[in-house]
Amino acid sequence: MIIDRQHYVLCSHCDLVIELSDITVGHKAVCPRCNATLAKNNSNMKFSAVMYAICSLIMIIVACGFIFIDIRIVGNFIGVSVLDIPKTLFSDNYSYISALFILFVLLFPIFNLSIIVLLCSKLQLTKYRKRDLLVVYEKCQHWCMPEIFLTGILVSFVKLMSYGSIGVTGTFWAFCLFVFFYIKSLVIFSPETIWNEIHRSNFATDTPKVGKTGICQNLKLCKCCQAILPVHYVKCPRCKQKSNIRDRDKIQWTLALLVTSLILYIPANLFGIMITVVFGSSSTSTIMDGVIYMWQAGDIPVALVIFIASVVIPILKIISLSWLCYFALAVKRKNKQHCLRMKRLYTAVEFIGKWSMIDIFVVAVICSLVRNQQMMGVYPDIGVTFFATVVIITMIASQKFDPRLIWDRPKNRK
Template sequence: MTSNTESKVQYALCFHCDLLSELPDITNHHKAICPRCHTRLARASLHMKRDTLIYSICALIMLILACSFIFIHIRVVGNTNNLNLLEISTLLLEDHYISLMFLFVLFVLSLPILSLSIQIIVCSNLPLSKFRKRDLMILYDKLSHWSMPEIFMAGVLVSFVKLTNYGDIGIDQAFWAFCLFIIFQLKSTLEFSSRKIWNEIATFNFVNSKLLPGKIGIKQNIRLCLCCHAILPALQRHCPRCKQKGKLRENDKIQWTMALLITSLILYIPANLYGIMNTIFLGSASSSTIIDGVIYMWQEGDYPVALVIFTASIIIPVLKILALSWLCCFVLFKHQKKQRDCIKMSRLYKMVEFIGRWSMIDIFVVAVISTLIRNGELISVYPDIGVIYFAAVVIITMIASHQYDPRLIWDKH
């Protein structure tokens, strides 16, 4: 067993490069960085629970206000259409676009509410058992990456430029409430420390041997729990803290990543060939693809919007597929790895993780425009089949990046 003095020392096993580090006493609002791959290991906040609680409650209040009033309105040929956030899902459901409605409700409303609720519960003084707190933290770890209200807002701003071609667009009270919701939600996520909550549930160290900072975990016969980041013996399959199953290296995840990339590449073809929006004007229907929208915006002189759509919908999905393929090839075929190459690959993976969600902008643009422009046979806009294919590409590539184990980059260094 470890001694009392050693058990008080805080360690962190980097989930990107597997380097074991001894954490110093981190002062308020400072963070500890892995010296090998520069990944953030821990962040300190003296009043983490209080600040997270305040920002989370404020975010939920703003979201309730944003859903209670008119979000945006547009005046088309003498008719004014008002749009409430909840009406987006209702109108999409009435038109039988269940998949698009599900994506909007899940990523923009349900998951942010669930994540904020978990933060409030675990940071408050509720009489919660360690087992219930553990289950909530496992759920938070699996779902927090899929919250996308800020991407929806970016899609709304892009929609404004497109909607000016149909009529006069205006914003209402709920728009500003939703902006405040995004700010408070991002602030609460930054303040929240999963490591601190997990350490309250149980100790982080379940290894009986002495830990050696500065050496990688695989050479010390220890491994990291990818759920709660506890340090475990290499051969221990189940984590005593979160009860999740794991192993020393997830080598089969490379195969899963490559399989998902091939699937997304196949779906990317119909996503660009089929239309994503169907416009009915004076009884005649016309379908437009993603590239048609980019060309239209460019011809209209809206160059920044055209570049945003082209980057988010064309460049990012392609680059993400190529980048993840490169990362898989680096692990499989690169036998002599230099540190600078590993650092480059690690940075590439972090970039892929960050930008992958932003391709959802075009999905939210279609959802907003199709629910606002509804004037019967005069002019109406409806989602087309291509938007489902494109959403599948974005979601599958996000799953592929989560399946990838970045520690494999450093193993042969």
């Protein structure tokens, strides 16, 4: 089966004008210049996406209602549900981390799943409602982290074994299914299909010239709905969001945020992230203390995961984004191979950036479970707040960077 989609698109990564047509079901169209995915054709997209989204919502309701992890410490049984984790953090006066957990693990994913159900079901929604839902979906998508929390749970099991006997219930497997169905629904769902139902994607007054950049033809891309717009349009007619031909001014924001994250990264590593109290005696552990503990205990793979996610990735992300800003602003002689390397670097930074939150989720799980009152207790420390802020700031910094600047020639810079 082949669908006929003869329309023009502007690549969001390199600004090349491309004409799309005849995308076979199960295949996708990629940019010939930077290899970025432009469009895909999934058979029965709406039905498959809504089914996976509904299944995912059912699983998260089950996962939030019952105990999903338990631990036995010196004969005492302690069990927590997903909702008990933010409650514990809030009671420890870490409402900031509690709010991040609720937003990133629960609310934002549930919002996006609900939006998929509304847009892909047979409900009669006006084009204005569809537009608003798609804008919210786009805003929330970067901040959904249920899969990272699940990985954090698995990593925390290794350290929890030193405190007592760990057990999981059927609710834990319900949460695993929630994450699986959530990822499947996101992979299948195509916002472009819904946007095209609302309005056309090409608002150019003249036929775009294929193989040339949009900036050379006085065209720009709407970052929200991917529509092609003339440069004089202040707002996109389709999604009503403001758009610029280039976000060069945001490079200053990126650099400022990187400097801020680098400053905050120092106390994030110097201060402890957990306080362990045993028979009234307390000890503080930093991120590196956790890595060293895992390494000495023989859990080398887990130690490497924590070290890479919590130490290597934040530093590499700051260095990589700084290098991308330098390449976009200062390098005058660019060839395709150099630009492709920078594009791959930016894609990697976008993908791995939020995985640094894994250490925050490990702390949240351990602090919620190890609460044996007078005998033993684990509590979050101030370093976890600094580290979470570093991760969020670097994520915002990467979103501020415009990858099209990588491909711009000096004569096209405006």
